[in-house]
Amino acid sequence: MSHLITVLGLVALVLGQPAAPATDDAKLWAHYETWVATLPALPPGERVPVADRYAAQLATEGISKEEAARRFERINVLRRASSAREAVYWNASFKSGGGPDAPLQLLQEAVRHLKPGRAIEPGIGRGRNAIWLAGQGWDITGYDIAKDALTATQAAAAKAGVKVTTLEGNHDTFDFGTAQWDMILCAYCFMQADDPRWPVAFARALKPGGIVVFQSSVLTRRSVAELAAIWKDFHILRAEDLDAGMEQNDWAPSRTVPTARLVARKR
Incomplete structure (x- = not known):
């Protein structure tokens, strides 16, 4: 010692x-x-x-x-x-009301022309994205390791007059199931787009034609080509490798480190 x-x-x-x-x-x-x-x-x-x-x-x-x-x-x-x-x-x-209030811009753009379905959000936080999705007609479930995040989500959902299903869970043990979801949303939830676990787990969990919406500050920077290779079982609809500071309207880490954006559809 x-x-x-x-x-x-x-x-x-x-x-x-x-x-x-x-x-x-x-x-x-x-x-x-x-x-x-x-x-x-x-x-x-x-x-x-x-x-x-x-x-x-x-x-x-x-x-x-x-x-x-x-x-x-x-x-x-x-x-x-x-x-x-x-x-x-x-x-x-x-x-204490931490985190952004507005739903992720990438999410808004990705679902603009989609028919609402079932969605899951790992790391739901205070529910800003889930509550917006519920307001658009989506059946949305989210999990988080922080119990008080779930309480905050439910309070905000009640105020907004929408229903959001919340579960306590973490990325390592949560069971995403098989062919259950039309969308999986990962927004600054401490998942990394280059982690090989997620393309496999998400491909299994999504229904045919389901999409992944992914945005996060990154630990290891990957080019668009590298991200596409990691998500090879998906049709890449949008992929961006952003310099630090290019994303100013979401979580603060993106102001000091690079950010990855990805929208991909299950083949």
Whole structure:
């Protein structure tokens, strides 16, 4: 264990940041997790940055703004340790109105001339896309690892007067089924378009002629030709490899890293 701590310390020095002791990290995360569990959800349409809400809580405990900012920055690192921690982080985000409000522009363009059918959205978030689809006559189901995302979706759907089916689930274990869906929508849901799992799983899950609508910031940049090769069992209707900053109207990561767009129909 002492060797591991030494290595972590060296890595932190290389990155220019001091390493936080494991015990401090454990206490920090436990405090954050307890706070998230009791954090009230904002009404649909309201938004306050999670960092601001957390800083306000820490201020009641005598913690300065500077220290609150440092702690939240560390939380952003710690959350990536597991899907359970990511769920806690996104619970706080969606309770606070995090994420864009407008439906994905690519989605709007992709379904413009389609007959509504059954759709599934992995990583549904606050339901901005699902609620819009339901309003267009689609039978839409979505899942998310964050329970509070599903609660936020249902509250927003009720306000909009539409029905959305929500399920708790994660990408690694969710069963998309066989020939069930007319559309699968992946919008900044921590799936990658170059992951070979998804063309196989989606081809099985889609009905004949069903489509995939996929947009996400990318970990590894792929050319349009490379994406087409990965999705070889689909007819590519649209594919784009966008430079960082070309997508300004959706999730913030696309402003600093490249973005992939894909619309593909099952052959």
